[in-house]
Every structure is written in structure tokens, then in C-alpha cells.
Amino acid sequence: MAANLEEFLLSPAVWQPQSSGAAVRLKHALGPLGVYTAGSTLLRTQWEAGGGKLPTHLIDLTAIPGLDRIAVQNGELIIGATARLNDCSSHPVVMERAPLLADAIRQIAGWSVRNQATLGGNAASRVGDAVPALLALDACLVWHDGEKQYTEHIAEWLSVQNWPGMLEWVETRDTIGLRLLTSIRIPLPDEYTTKQTRRWFAYHKAGRREAFMPSLVTAAVAAEVGEDGAFADIRITAGGGRTVPLRLTEAERLLRGRRPEAAALRQVHEAVREQYVPEPDPFATDDYRKLTLANLIAAELWKRK
């Protein structure tokens, strides 16, 4: 352990920038010594377990006005990065227009954690339980690089290999690790246009107990179902444990334009087991997790019949 006692005894300095731009500029200035935080729930579990150093500087995002705002704008649901998980899942607009996300959030950790933790933090961890839902909802991430804001599709971001973990950001000098997630944008269907399809969602988190557990498998489905019961469009996503969530494209392809009849279910079941390659978990085999995912997705589709 570092021998500088004075430094060791100092608690982290907490900075409270008043804008996203100021936060990112602070991060640029502090470099590896500073770390963004809001609810701090994930960071705290990591440093309590001895897996991460207590940072010297905490950049507290919760003082930034409006960063926790939840609103509908231009046909999109916009959720600020520091919106608390419980505030998201109980927000009337989220409950009504994005019930899949509300479902997913209610499965994250325990009630007290959800009172502190933020949607931005869950998303930024890349393996949070909300991420499969956001991916299924075709969400976009809004970043601030210190000068400007820009938007990135969540699928694009998730496809980046070797993304550093939250605490590793402390160490990294890579500029991509310096940017800040400011909000999440979820496209909403036009509620005033009469459509021939209806939306359908499903979310599952399976772990080693009923609640407040790390996930072994998470699955999210968002679909447009035609009057004939066939899927006009469907997105199926999967995560679980340390697995970075992905779209199960082969299963989606098999279902597009089809009803979930027995033959389709069989093919989907097989395709899911084929495409899903979970990161290893010490408490469950890959085979168990693949079969769990395939079973849960097939069962949800069967219930739609």
C-alpha cells in the first residue's frame, strides 16, 4: 500500500461541478485521480471489497441542475443520467411509455440501493440490469466531451471491445474514458397515430435467489405485433453477470414476420443457445445460463401465442 500516510488518511475530495461541461473539464484536469460519481453504490461495493482504490477526487454529478430530469421531448423519452432508479421506475411516463424499462429497473439490487443509484451509473457499468432493456428499446446515449454533446446508439457503444470498468477509468488516460454520460434517449412510438400493430415487452432476470441478487441471465424483448399475431418487428437482448448485453439477431431474424408457433419456438430456442456466450460465472455453468435464457425467451413467446 502507498506509504504516504497523509494522503492515505485524507478522504476523497468531493467536487460538485454545476454543469456537465464543467464536470468533464474537471475530469480532464484531474485525470486518473478523479472519478465521476452520483449514487456511488457500485463504486462503494468495489472499494469495500478491496477491488478498487478509493479515488482521491470524486466528481459528484448530483449537483448539476437538470441532470436527473425525466421528460418526453420530440417523441423521445429522455432520462437524465443522475435520475435515481426508483424515481425512474415510478415515473408515470416511464411506467406508461416504457414499461419494459420500469420492469428492468425494479429488478436491480434492493429498494435502498435503488433510492441512491442512478440510471446513468447502471448503464455506464455496461453490465447493469437496465442495459438489456435499453438495448431492446433502441436507446441512444448522450455524451458530453467537455465541449459539446453528441449522441451514440447504445448498440454501437456496447460493441466496443475492452471498455474499461468504472474504476479502471481512474487509471485510464484514454479520452473516451473522460467523457460523461448525460442522458439516455428512448424513442417512443407516436401515440396519436392509429397503428396496425401493438407493442409487446418482456423482461426477465434470473439469479440464485428471488430478489436482490446478481444476475446470471437477463433477457429483454420488445416487439411490434401485427393483427395476425406475427411479429412486425422484434428486438431480443440478453445479458447476465459480467456479460455485455447483446442483440440476439438470429432469433430476431427467425421471428420477424412470423407468429410464435411451435416450429418457430424450436428454432428460436436453438438460435438463442447458439448465439449467447456468457462471460464465465463461478456459480453457474454456461450451459445452465444458455438454457435458462433460451427457455425464458421461448416461454415468453409461447405466452404470446
Added chain:
Amino acid sequence: MALNRETSGNRWRIRPDGPGKVTGGLAYLTDLSAPNMLHGLVLRSPHAHARIAEVRTEEALALPGVHAVLTHADVPGLNRFGIAHPDHPVFCEERVRFVGDAVAAVAADSAELAMEALARIEVDYEYLPVVSDPELAMREDAPQLHERGNIQHRNDYVRGDVEAAFAASAHIVEDTYETPRQMHTYMETEGGLFVPEADGRLTVYSATQHGLMDRMQLARILARPEADIRIVSSPIGGSFGGKDELNVQPYGALLALACGRPVKLHNNRFESVRAGLKRHPMRITMKTGVDAGGKLLAHRVRIVSDAGPYSTLSAEVLNFAVEHTLGAYRYEAVEVRSFCVFTNNGMSGEFRGFGGNQALFALEGQLDRLADKLGIDPWELRRRNLRQRGDPGPFEQPIAQTDGARQVWEALPASRLWLERAEAAAAAEAAPAAPTASAAPAAPLGMTPDADLRSASSGTAEAATLQLPWLKIGYGASFVMHGAGLGVGIPDPAGGRLTLAPDGKIEAAFGYEEFGQGLIASLEQMLIEKFGFAGSDLRLVVGDTDAVPDSGSSTASRATSMMWQALERMREPFAHSLLQVASRVLVLPKERLRIGEGGVCDAASGERLLAYRELAQSAAEPIACETSFSYPASPVERVGAHYLYTYCSVGVKVEVNTLTGRVRVLDQFHAVAAGPVVNPQGFLGQIEGGASMALGFTLTEDAVMNSGMYLTRNLDSYLVPTIAEQRGRVEVLPIEELPDGDAHGPRGIGEVGSVGLAPAIAQAVFNAVGKRVSKLPIDPAELQEVPDIVKEGSCPV
């Protein structure tokens, strides 16, 4: 009648420690601090097995604000602890044998400084091969962890010719049962405050289940007279056996004395997991034979128990397991071989149920498998083999006779849950539906736990869920005969004291501990109901070695029974003394007086004549009464054999989700024959709470180790049941009747609730999906299936 708040009437009382615990107002011992206090920490081995080449403490000691750095060289007395076999080093000298082993301890001005000091202690280790498999540890070529070898204890029991009995058997089943390394998971982790007093004594504020035992062990380590040590040990935020053995006390005591200042130690959860005790993982192989009529003939058992690196009570736990692998049944011939083995895994030790949990999971599993072979109801098979009134105990020893076994056996078929099960079976039989997509394998009770059964259930929500073909329902039961008390061969003292204190309070002093089980609530209730005192008349004194008599330990389901016995013994003499003095003061014949609320009353009118405060002031000498006796033991030589038993039957209903293989317990029934209910709330709490621990043991809990290292280091991966697991109903039926002339009163109920649920769930799972579970916690992968809805040629319903 089921036990609950409504049926208990005015016997359902608010426990005296309830408001403080619910509001958070009550201070536990780990909440205490003292002026001028230092913070202590223990340096523990990072290796499961290593030789210590050198320990250098100079740098740590040189750090300003660090007041002591201690190693084995600083232990003035015995550098060992252990309730029964002191072989656990306070500080390791030359070798560490598990990841919790202590090498040094520090005291510093702050917790952060103490942590920094730990980091500056340099220890050179030479790795040694890790012994993590108890079976391999028993081999002669295995690295030996102790001079005496790796087998800590053996206990065999043989009666009759078991080979001949197998030869005569019509059916034989054999299986190997494995149970998890369960953690006590008390809310309050180990810790305490250690205060050197001005008069040279040491006060230890730290949880234990037996203050006088801690005092003896600390005196031995500190090389001081026991009288120089005071142990204050209640209230406790949960123990379940896990705090009976010493944990932080040696370090706190040594540091406080070395520094001459109060020292506080409090394990965080990571350290608690690493250093603390766990339930012994056991591997129990059983081969059991019956004749064609279902009579048990032969029973062969082999137990291998993983003790971890040191003894603590591992031998005693093994003895208990041996007795309870025989359990409530009669056999022609039995043979038990058992081994308790040292390994470099985490420490195993005392845990609620004390080896009975592992034993019963195996034994009841055998009965269920045999019933299946015989084609009869598993409950009927138990009836045919149960010990009858008048029969001896499992070791053929004399036991206190009751009708408990028969009573709890009869209670199950009459229970609401079993009537529901019978109705479901009848409905299934009446309408033998076409096989559905989810046709289950043959169920042993002639039931098809599929759509037919589901349609029979009531409640629309439940019925709606149950239409899903991958959800399977099953029922299972188990029979428990659980011994209480420490057993033959172990000193098992009991006793208590009643005093009319100078301030007029009736002081009841017992050497027991309140760790959440409701001990003081039960003591209060007995004093109110047996004597007629009011709650406000009483002062209950527990958990302070300076203030209590030797009552023995608060373990082995014994404390409430022994308090009841002690009060029985003291009732007449104490009441007599009080009334005699009152009679003199009031100038009234003693016969006209009785004990009442707030004071001595007129026996006829109930009018209060003399407040206890006035009585105390009038007494020439203190009015006191003390009793001392022993827990009743069977008059045999067999070490560990019990004399008093509690009987239970446990029925459960489960739902298996074959998509995930996960099991949910929907409903539980517990019939408990343990004599009179002393405290309804406490009784219910013990059975429900024990069942909740058993639920974790069965479904989610295991402190997983790999080469002597914990993979589950915290409560985010070691998973105790949450309220979501416990949504099911729990019905508790106490059977209070005891035979005429029974002198022993209420039997122990502190452990039984934790014993019977696992085998009942395993049988219910079999009933639901036709798969036998023999390893706990249940691995969902074993119960998971590819659903019929995606199978070739299937026709989804």
C-alpha cells in the same frame, strides 16, 4: 390449534427488548465506545496453508499513533483457544492453516491508522500444499495439518449384524448426501469493547453464548485469575451458535492490556466471512434396507465432516450427527462410521441444529427413496418404523418418554396442507386428463402434479400462474426427533437466582444470553405466569459474569427449559420467603397473602397490601433464592447421547419452475411436540426463524471455497433468503401435552425449526418433477428442462 397472534390471546406479549430493537434505539455491545479508546485490527493470513518464515513488525510499530503490535510472542498464557479442544492459535507461530488465521494484531488511534499499520507488517510465507478435500485429507500421503494427523475425531456405532440384515432385505437404497458450508449470517458481526479498569481488572463487552466459558478461556490466554475478568455479553445481534466460540476477544483483551487503554474491535462483513465459523459441510453415504413389509432392517452410514483447520466443537457436532443419522426409527442392525477431518478450508463449528440438519437430510432422504421402492406413502413407511413410547433412544439409551412421536405423526395428515394435498390427489384421480405437454414422471404418491392438480387449486391468481406448463407442484414431508442439552459426558450445569433487590425490584439472574431468540421475553413471561408478578416488578439480569450464577451455556436448545426448571425449583421457596416477611410486616397470617402485581396482595380480594419496595425495606436480610442443578442426562456411557427430545413433523408444498430449475416454497406446516409453550411469540419466532435458515440451507446458501479461498466473500454473493423467498405460508402447530408426571416441562425448540425443512423440500421436488436431490443447496441445473413447447413433435397447449 395453530399458533399465532390471534390464538395466543393475552399470552401474546410485546417483548421487553422489542421497542428498542425495532426503533434502533437499543445499543449493542459493538455500538459502545469509551473515552481514550483505541481501534484494534487483526492481521490474518492471505494463504490457506503456509509456513511463516518471518514476521517483521518494526515499521508498523514505528508509525505515530500505533500503540501496540502483538504476535504470538506477546501472549502471556496459553496461545490457544477452543471450547472443547484448545488447538486454535490466538496467533500462529510457525504455520497458518486457513485464510482467517491470525498472525498479528494492532491497536492505533484510528481505524484507518490501524489499517495502515497492518499493511506495514511484513510476513514472509512459504507456501504449503492446500488440503481442501476431506476425503483426500484422510489418506496417509496427504500433508498433515497437525501432529495428531488429519482425522480430528472418529465416532462409530455398531449394533447387530448389518450384513445379515442387508441379506434379508427386500429393498435396499444407497445414496450420498452433501450439505453446504452454511454461514450464520448474524446481522451484528463479531466485535466488542475491551476496557482495562482502574482496579486492574479487565471488562470485556463482547458477544458470546456462554460468558463463563469465555472468562475461563481468556484467563487461560492472559494468564490471569478468572476473577480479574468480567464478561458482559448481551444483548447480541444474532449468534445461532456462531459466537459461542471465542472470536475477537483474545485480540481485544491482549491489546487493551498491552496499551492500558480501551480497545474496540469490530469485524466488517468480509472479515467475518473469512474468519468466522460455518456449518460443517458433510458427505453422508447411507445404505438402508427394508423387508417387503417396509420394516427397516439394515442401516449403514458413513459420515465425512469437514472441520476446517482447528477443533472447536467439531467432535461434538459429529457425535450429534451420528446419533441423528439413526433418528426416530427402529432397525434390526445399524453401523455408523464417521470422520471429522482437518482441512485448510474455512473454520467449521457450532451452528443451530448441531449436525442434525445434515444427518436428517440424509436419513429422511433414505426413507423417501425406500417408500418409492416399496410403492407406499412415505409417511406410512415412517409410521411402520417409528420408535414407540417406551422405546429407548437412537443409541438404545434410556430417554424421557413422551407421546411426541405419535402425536406429530398424526398431526401431519390432519393438517390443512395435507388435506389440500389429498384433495388435489383425489381431483387428479377423478379426472385422469390426457397427458399434457408437461407430463411429469411417475409421482410416488399416485399423483400427477401437472395441469389436473393445478386446476384443483383455489385462488384465481395462483390458478392462473399454474396454467403455465413449466411450473410443477409437489408435496413432501419429514420427521424430526431432535435431542437437546449437551448430552452424556459433557458437564451441563444449570441454575439461577431470584432476589428481592433493595429498590423493590424482583431481580432474576441467569447466566444466559439474549441473542434475539427472545430469552428475556420468555423469562419475563414465566415470572409473570408462574409467580404473579407484573412485568414492571422485574429486573432481568443476563449476560454479565459479575452478576449471574452459573447456568451453563445458551446453546443446544437448553436455556428456556433450564430457566423453567430453575423457576420451578425456586417458586415455592422464594414465594415462601417473600410472604413470610410480608406476614410479619403486615401482621397477617401467611395463608391470607399471595404474590401479586406490584406487591403482596390479599389472597382473597386481590387487594395490594404491601409494595415490593416496602417489603424490601422491611426485610432484615436480603430475600434471595438460588438453585443449581444439571441438565438431565441419560444414564449411559455413550458420549453425546441425549435424554430429552423434541419431535416434529414438517410438510411443505413447493413449485418448481423447470425453465430455470428454481424452487419456491409455497406453504409449510410444522407440528412441534415440545411440551408447554412458554412464550407463544418466541415459540413461533424460533420455528419460523429456524425454517427460514433451513430454506437458505436448501435453496441458496453456500460459502463456496476454491483451494481454501472463499469465493463468496460478502453478502452480495453469499445469498441468504430475502422476504421474497418467504412469501409462502407457515403454519405452526404446538403439541403441548406431556405424559402425567413428566417432570421436565418444556423441551427445547431453538433448533428444531431449522432441521426438518430440507428433506421435506427435497421430497416435494421429487413429487413435483420426479428428480432426486441429494446435494444442497439444490442446483437448479439439476431440475432444469427443455420445455415441451419447443420439443419436436410437441403440440403446445
